[in-house]
Amino acid sequence: MTGLQLTGITKRFPGVLANDEVDLSVSAGEIVALLGENGAGKTTLMNILYGLYSPTSGQVLIDGEERHFTGPGDAIAAGIGMVHQHFMLVPVFTVAENVILGAEPTKSLGRLDHRKARQTVTDISARYRLDVDPDAIVENLPVGIQQRVEIIKVLAREARFLVLDEPTSVLTPAEVESFIEIVKGLKADGKGVVFISHKLGEALEIADRIVIMRRGKTVAEVKPSEVDEERLAELMVGRPVDLEVHKEPAQPGDVVLSVEDLVVLDHRNRRAVDGVTFQVRAGEIVGVAGVQGNGQTELVESITGLRPSLDGTVGILGADVTTLSPRQIHSRNVAHVPENRQESGLVLPFTVTENIILNSYYEPPISKGIQMDWGEAQKRAGRLVKEYDVRTPSPDVLVSTLSGGNQQKVIVAREVDRDVKLLVASQPTRGLDVGSIEYIHARIVEERDQGVAVLIVSSELEEVMALSDRILVMFEGKIVGEFDESATATEIGLAMLGEAGGDPA
Amino acid sequence: MTATTTISAIRLKTRATPEQRRATFIGIVMVLIAGFVARVFGFGVATGEKATFNLSLPGERVQDLSWEVDARLLALIAAAIIAFLGGFVLRRTHLRWTNLALAIGLGLFALAFLTWAAAGKSFSLVGMLRSTVILSVPVTLGALAGLTSERVAVINIAIEGQLLTAAFVGCIVGSAWGIWAGLFGALVAGALLGAVLAVLAIKFRIDQIIAGVVINMFALGLTSFLARRVLAASPDLNSPGRFSSLKIPVLGDIPVLGPMFFDHNILVYAAFLVVLALHFGLFYTRWGLRSRAVGEHPKAADTVGINVNRTRYRNTIYGGIIAGLGGAFLTLTQVSRFEENLTAGIGFIGLAAMIFGRWMPFGALGAGLVFGFARAIQQKLGILGTPIPSEFLSMAPYIVTIIVVAGVVGRSRPPAADGKPYIPE
Numbered sequence: 001m002t003g004l005q006l007t008g009i010t011k012r013f014p015g016v017l018a019n020d021e022v023d024l025s026v027s028a029g030e031i032v033a034l035l036g037e038n039g040a041g042k043t044t045l046m047n048i049l050y051g052l053y054s055p056t057s058g059q060v061l062i063d064g065e066e067r068h069f070t071g072p073g074d075a076i077a078a079g080i081g082m083v084h085q086h087f088m089l090v091p092v093f094t095v096a097e098n099v100i101l102g103a104e105p106t107k108s109l110g111r112l113d114h115r116k117a118r119q120t121v122t123d124i125s126a127r128y129r130l131d132v133d134p135d136a137i138v139e140n141l142p143v144g145i146q147q148r149v150e151i152i153k154v155l156a157r158e159a160r161f162l163v164l165d166e167p168t169s170v171l172t173p174a175e176v177e178s179f180i181e182i183v184k185g186l187k188a189d190g191k192g193v194v195f196i197s198h199k200l201g202e203a204l205e206i207a208d209r210i211v212i213m214r215r216g217k218t219v220a221e222v223k224p225s226e227v228d229e230e231r232l233a234e235l236m237v238g239r240p241v242d243l244e245v246h247k248e249p250a251q252p253g254d255v256v257l258s259v260e261d262l263v264v265l266d267h268r269n270r271r272a273v274d275g276v277t278f279q280v281r282a283g284e285i286v287g288v289a290g291v292q293g294n295g296q297t298e299l300v301e302s303i304t305g306l307r308p309s310l311d312g313t314v315g316i317l318g319a320d321v322t323t324l325s326p327r328q329i330h331s332r333n334v335a336h337v338p339e340n341r342q343e344s345g346l347v348l349p350f351t352v353t354e355n356i357i358l359n360s361y362y363e364p365p366i367s368k369g370i371q372m373d374w375g376e377a378q379k380r381a382g383r384l385v386k387e388y389d390v391r392t393p394s395p396d397v398l399v400s401t402l403s404g405g406n407q408q409k410v411i412v413a414r415e416v417d418r419d420v421k422l423l424v425a426s427q428p429t430r431g432l433d434v435g436s437i438e439y440i441h442a443r444i445v446e447e448r449d450q451g452v453a454v455l456i457v458s459s460e461l462e463e464v465m466a467l468s469d470r471i472l473v474m475f476e477g478k479i480v481g482e483f484d485e486s487a488t489a490t491e492i493g494l495a496m497l498g499e500a501g502g503d504p505a
Numbered sequence: 506m507t508a509t510t511t512i513s514a515i516r517l518k519t520r521a522t523p524e525q526r527r528a529t530f531i532g533i534v535m536v537l538i539a540g541f542v543a544r545v546f547g548f549g550v551a552t553g554e555k556a557t558f559n560l561s562l563p564g565e566r567v568q569d570l571s572w573e574v575d576a577r578l579l580a581l582i583a584a585a586i587i588a589f590l591g592g593f594v595l596r597r598t599h600l601r602w603t604n605l606a607l608a609i610g611l612g613l614f615a616l617a618f619l620t621w622a623a624a625g626k627s628f629s630l631v632g633m634l635r636s637t638v639i640l641s642v643p644v645t646l647g648a649l650a651g652l653t654s655e656r657v658a659v660i661n662i663a664i665e666g667q668l669l670t671a672a673f674v675g676c677i678v679g680s681a682w683g684i685w686a687g688l689f690g691a692l693v694a695g696a697l698l699g700a701v702l703a704v705l706a707i708k709f710r711i712d713q714i715i716a717g718v719v720i721n722m723f724a725l726g727l728t729s730f731l732a733r734r735v736l737a738a739s740p741d742l743n744s745p746g747r748f749s750s751l752k753i754p755v756l757g758d759i760p761v762l763g764p765m766f767f768d769h770n771i772l773v774y775a776a777f778l779v780v781l782a783l784h785f786g787l788f789y790t791r792w793g794l795r796s797r798a799v800g801e802h803p804k805a806a807d808t809v810g811i812n813v814n815r816t817r818y819r820n821t822i823y824g825g826i827i828a829g830l831g832g833a834f835l836t837l838t839q840v841s842r843f844e845e846n847l848t849a850g851i852g853f854i855g856l857a858a859m860i861f862g863r864w865m866p867f868g869a870l871g872a873g874l875v876f877g878f879a880r881a882i883q884q885k886l887g888i889l890g891t892p893i894p895s896e897f898l899s900m901a902p903y904i905v906t907i908i909v910v911a912g913v914v915g916r917s918r919p920p921a922a923d924g925k926p927y928i929p930e
Contacts, residue, residue: 050808052929073810088805090798091921101798102809110790153809269522310522 002063003027004049004080004161004192009058011044018044019055020216026161026192031183033207034196037236037433038404041216042196046163050082051075076102081159083150085166091139096121098138099153124152128185143291144175151182161192168202172291173461173493180206198236200229214238237434247445250469253282255318256422256453257303262312264298272298274477275312280422285444285454287468290496292459295477297339300426300457304336305329316422330359335415339426339457341404345411348400352392353381355399356414388413389439405436412443423447426457441467461489461496528597535591535610542614543584546621550576556620557627560761562635567760576624583617586610615878622891633885634765639839640884641870641877642776643668643848646831647855648862648869649779653824654699655864656787657817658800658922662717663702664828665852666724671695671832673728676843677735679745684837687745688772691833692826698724699825703818710926721852729845736843747841748772772834779827783866796820800920803927813927828852850903857906864919879905 004026011019019041026032036042047053049060051069060067062078069075075082089098096117105113105120121134130148138146147167154162164183168176183206186193197203203210204224212220212235220235233241257280266272272295280286290296301307303314305326313322316332330336338344346355357366357377365376381395390409392402399407408428416423425444429437444467448454458464464471465487473481473495481495521529553575560570590606593599619628647664654661674694679687698720705716736743748770756767787793795816798806803813835851836843854876861875862868883898 071810072808076810082808084808088802088808090802090805092801093794093798097794098805101794101806102811104791104794106791110792112789112791112794265522269524 003030005059005061005064006045006049007059007061009045009048009060010056011041011048011053012056017216019048019058022058022213022216022218024194024211024218026194028160028190028192029187030208031187031193031195031206033203033210034194034213035198035200035203035210035232035236036213037198038431039215039433040213040236042213043165044216045213046082046165046194046196049075049080049163073102076157076159079158079160080163081154081157081161082163083147083154083165083167085169087143087146087150089138089146089149089153091137093138094134095132095136095138095141095149095152096134098149099134099156101153103157120156121152124155128155128182128189130182143170143293144172144179147171147179148182151186159191161194162186163194163196165196166198167195168197168199170292170459172496173489174497175291176202200232200236203232204229212236233434241434242438245441245445245466247467248449250284250448252284252469253451255279256282256316257455258315259299259303260313260315262299262302262314263310264295264302264307265310266295266298271310272477273302273309276474276477276479277312278472278479278482280453280455282421282453283448283451284469285448285456285467287464287471288455288457288474289461289464289471289492290459290474294474296457296459296474297426299474300336300339300424300455303329303455304334304424333419333421335418335420335423337408337411337415337423337425337428339430341407341411341430346399346407348398350399352385352390352395352397352399352402352410353377355410356381356384356395359414360418384410384413384417387417388443403433403436405432405439408432408436408440412440416443416447420447420452423452423454424457425454427459428456429458429460429463461492465489465492524600524603525597528594528600528603531603531607532591532593532595532597535587535594535607538610538614539584539588539591542580542587542617546617547577547580547584550580550621550624552577554624556623556625558619558623558630559627560631562629562631562764565760565764566758570760571627572630574620576620579620580617583613587613615882619882622886622889626889628885628889631761631764633881634761635768636881636884637874637877638765639769639773639877640880641873642773642834643831643851644855644858644876645870645873646776646779646827646834647852648858648873649783649866650695650824650828650831651856651859652862652864652866652869653783653827654702654817654821655859655923656800656920657796657820658803658920658925658927659703659706659817659821659824660713660717660924661702661821661824662714662856663698663720663724663852664855665848665850666717666721667695667698667825667828668832668835668852668855669728669846669848670698670724671829672835672847673731673832673843675829675833676745676836677742679837680742684746684748687837688830688833691837692829695825695827695829695832696822697825699822699828700818702825703821706821707814707817707926710928713924725846728843732843732845743842745837745841747838770838772830772838775830776834777870779830780866780870787866797920799927800922803922803925804929807927807929813929817927831855854902854906860919876902876905 006022006024009019009022022041022045024034024045034042044053048055051071051074060069067078090101096114099121100117105116107113118134121132124130125132130152132145132148132152138149168179171179183193183195195203195207207224210222210224210232211218214236260277262273262276263271264273276299288296298307302309305324305328309322313320315321316329316334321329321332342348347358357380360366361372366373378395385392385395388409390406390413392406399410428444429440432440444454456464456467469485471483471487471492472479473492475496475498480498483492554577555573556576558572560572561568587610590610594603594606647668650664650667651661671691671694675687675691678690702716702720705711706713750768750770753767757763787797795806795811799811799813799816807813835847858869858872858876861872879902883901886898887895
């Protein structure tokens with residue numbers, strides 16, 4: 001039997017059964033899609049395959065022969081290559097240096113053979129039409145190209161089986177198309193490809209077989225021709241899912257947020273936001289689409305007072321708030337759901353209660369002079385946990401023990417449960433399961449219907465399109481297009497690449 | 506261009522990029538320095554008073570080279586150039602040149618200062634430059650020790666302790682079994698302390714700053730105790746002898762440059778070799794590529810089969826060995842005896858030199874020379890008898906350190922994972 005096989009893989013962590021008798025196989029010249037929600041056990045399975053974990057029981061077979069990997073080095077030697085979701089590239093190195101790292105061609109005295117390294121990159125790049133410059137510094141390359149560098153890295157090690165972990169989540173629609181071509185090229189060249197994803201459409205488009213995992217088990221194996229997206233989603237989640245967001249047409253009111261000619265520098269002093277102007281009115285949801293790293297983060301940080309701006313103004317309800325502190329802006333009825341839940345949204349070693357009062361501990365009734373009224377705090381936490389459906393044994397447990405979806409609900413509850421005029425939400429559903437996504441989306445629409453101005457930033461185009469009444473596209477710090485609800489993904493996708501489209505705002 | 510017109514010419518915008526703000530700050534400081542140079546070093550000496558700089562040392566082949574200069578004239582010219590450069594920086598049109606302008610300005614300041622101090626006297630410029638090189642050696646080696654481990658993301662605050670311990674061991678072993686044994690002992694001592702740091706930082710994941718501080722305290726306490734007990738009781742253990750100067754043929758006879766660079770003991774040459782070897786190693790070999798990968802993105806290194814922690818152990822120990830060489834230099838060359846707290850902060854200045862040198866071997870050398878110069882000035886000016894109290898001169902290296910580390914010389918970028926233990930999932 002040729003090919004790669006995982007049979008009966010079980011992996012038990014203390015208290016968790018991450019993989020339960022999982023089977024997966026891929027043969028040469030085949031593309032297998034591995035679908036599953038976050039926490040379904042896909043990553044654990046791949047880490048076992050890559051030698052990062054050893055399975056509690058079960059076998060890894062290559063061409064019918066059992067293999068034991070004690071580290072990535074073993075897996076690489078056995079012909080397995082992994083393209084990680086978060087790229088494993090050294091940002092300050094050149095493409096060629098990244099490709100040879102760990103398997104460097106050398107001359108005498110251990111000197112690196114840069115010529116040979118460059119040649120390797122050029123050869124592979126030409127063979128699979130990847131178009132990558134071996135001497136470019138990786139941190140200066142767009143993510144799409146960085147991903148190709150990862151693929152070259154794997155191919156340079158003569159991998160026969162490639163595992164691609166959520167490869168399209170960082171790409172623009174156009175980049176996704178050329179990426180799919182690359183994967184098809186790999187298949188034609190006889191490579192076996194495991195394509196991990198939660199994007200149903202892509203799985204249907206390129207896979208020869210689709211394997212679906214749920215709660216650590218493989219629950220189904222289907223041919224793309226036999227199923228549609230609805231059915232796949234149902235298999236993934238275990239119940240029928242409504243993929244649509246239901247909302248009435250917006251009734252925009254007065255201008256709440258007004259950003260004019262805003263210029264913001266990033267941490268390396270580049271103009272991450274470069275002269276941006278737009279407005280958000282009460283009762284509408286404005287979505288900012290764009291490939292990550294085009295200034296969205298800095299824009300949001302600047303609006304919420306976390307990052308100083310270089311030029312331009314930010315106005316909220318007619319008042320200039322450009323130079324105000326985060327708390328001053330917060331006190332002007334602005335709610336902020338930050339991009340990175342665990343880093344800036346929550347204090348992980350704090351309890352749910354403590355996290356819920358983070359934006360109100362300093363004012364009555366929770367603060368009584370120099371003393372805290374913990375009874376009052378618990379009352380508020382208890383109420384919010386109920387109202388916002390946070391699944392937690394008690395408000396007194398550490399917030400770090402909650403699932404991502406429930407953590408996000410804690411943040412939303414804290415931010416929204418007061419008189420809010422403007423809601424700024426960055427990547428509101430990143431990494432959440434389908435159920436939580438449904439909930440958060442419904443909540444955001446509800447806020448809008450109550451007359452809140454909502455600004456959504458997301459790198460998931462589908463999310464922006466589903467939620468927004470108006471869509472702005474950011475590219476290299478500028479707003480390069482404005483679209484209404486009727487725009488198609490293709491139009492917006494082109495704008496995300498900086499190609500003309502829509503009316504520049 | 507005078508100071509007042511330049512300042513009024515700046516547009517003081519409320520919001521500027523950090524680089525622009527820095528340029529404004531540096532420009533203003535340079536204009537102030539220019540004014541100071543003109544006022545104090547220029548008009549502070551009598552008209553026509555000459556300073557004589559000797560450019561040769563006794564016993565050299567070329568004798569009696571010297572340079573006589575009008576002190577006031579030189580200071581005024583220097584002030585004019587510094588003011589011009591300051592104005593250039595204030596225009597903020599070529600931000601990339603800010604550092605170069607600042608460096609030239611400070612160099613001219615140092616020259617004007619020396620001329621002022623030597624006005625009406627003669628001063629051995631070459632002697633001071635030679636001291637600069639010698640005094641830069643332990644600082645440079647300290648900086649190299651630091652960057653060897655920081656390049657793999659292990660912060661080494663313990664350079665001071667490593668230097669001190671190696672100096673002590675070198676002294677004792679050298680006294681007992683000869684100078685080469687002393688050198689070897691110092692290297693081993695450095696390696697051992699490097700290994701201790703590595704175990705604390707990598708195996709036990711103790712905060713690396715704290716681990717380093719602990720090693721420093723330990724080294725200071727232990728060597729002081731032993732110095733008082735052992736060395737005081739048997740003084741013959743405190744005279745290891747010294748590596749004598751080894752003049753390189755031909756090169757050593759070049760005026761000025763010869764005595765500066767090519768007439769030293771072998772440990773000085775060894776320090777220069779370490780600079781070269783580290784530069785070559787870090788940027789041209791497999792070892793260097795892997796080390797830098799481990800310091801920048803350990804997980805990426807791990808996923809291509811590089812053993813992150815083994816690399817870190819190895820480099821941290823290499824760093825200790827380099828510090829050991831620095832320690833040997835302290836007791837086996839000029840001074841040739843150990844005293845309590847002999848290092849007196851050299852290791853920390855080495856740390857500053859590492860940052861100033863942007864984690865580059867040649868940067869470390871350059872920074873080491875700057876610090877060496879500051880200390881050499883301090884020593885030589887005592888001889889000239891300037892009106893500046895000697896306590897202020899002793900502060901010079903530390904003031905330079907503060908200015909440098911505070912980032913007046915620009916932000917430098919440490920290895921991305923610096924100080925973070927690697928915990929595989």
